[in-house]
Amino acid sequence: MRSLNIQEIMQHLPHRYPFLLIDRVLDYKEHESIIAIKNVSANEAFFTGHFPQRPVMPGVLILEAMAQAAGVLAFLSFGGEPTGDEIYLFAAIDNARFKRMVEPGDQLHIEIKVVKVRQGVIKVQATATVDGEIACSADLMSVKKGSKS
Numbered sequence: 001m002r003s004l005n006i007q008e009i010m011q012h013l014p015h016r017y018p019f020l021l022i023d024r025v026l027d028y029k030e031h032e033s034i035i036a037i038k039n040v041s042a043n044e045a046f047f048t049g050h051f052p053q054r055p056v057m058p059g060v061l062i063l064e065a066m067a068q069a070a071g072v073l074a075f076l077s078f079g080g081e082p083t084g085d086e087i088y089l090f091a092a093i094d095n096a097r098f099k100r101m102v103e104p105g106d107q108l109h110i111e112i113k114v115v116k117v118r119q120g121v122i123k124v125q126a127t128a129t130v131d132g133e134i135a136c137s138a139d140l141m142s143v144k145k146g147s148k149s
Contacts, residue, residue, distance in 0.1 A: 001027050004072070012075040013068055014082040018045050021065035022110070025072060034073040034112045038065045042104035057102035062136045063093060066126035069110045070140055074122050077114075078144070086146030091121065096138040106130045120144035 004012075004025035013020065021038050028034040040057055047055040067090050074088045082088075102108060109129045116123040121143050128136045 002029075003027060009072060012072045012082060014087060015068060019064075020068070021061060022068045022072065025069075028073060028076060030073075030077040031117070032114055034069055034076075034110075036065075036069040036072065036110045036112075038108040038110065040102055040104055040106045040108060044104070047104065055104050057106075059096075059098050059136065062098075062102060062108065062128050063096060063138060063140075065108060066110050066112065066128055066136070066138065067140055067142070070112045070122065070124045070126065070142060073112055073114070073124075074142060074144070078117075086144070088122070088142040088144050090140070091143040092139075092141035094139040094141075096136065097134075098136050100130060100133050100135040102128075102130060102135050108135065115139070 006023060009022055009025060022036045023039050024037050026035045026037060046058055050056060050058050071088045111127045113125045115125055121141060123141045126138050126140050127134060
């Protein structure tokens with residue numbers, strides 16, 4: 001089992017609070033897959049406006065958490081560091097489906113599986129679950145931009 005704590009994650013992602021949406025990597029296999037978690041806290045800034053009477057994590061942020069997990073896997077698999085010169089950018093989302101609300105106290109369990117890699121473009125299948133129930137699934141694509149792309 002190969003895991004990463006938050007300090008190690010921050011070495012592989014340029015994101016910082018309040019936009020860093022991965023708390024821990026539980027396991028990964030370079031070029032194949034990654035399992036990460038996001039602990040959803042009532043203190044998240046987006047809950048003040050989405051929605052005050054019934055806090056729900058915005059779907060776009062669930063997708064972003066999945067994309068960040070895919071970005072960590074890309075850096076682990078293909079090297080490099082998230083600098084201004086080299087970064088993986090979100091390129092496409094297909095087949096996004098939302099099946100369950102994500103609320104304060106939930107833990108998103110994010111699974112990413114590499115489908116295809118070609119000339120700096122990485123396509124993955126992503127699933128986010130809460131307590132074994134699918135919250136969101138999507139096909140994501142990232143493209144590497146920078147000095148070695």
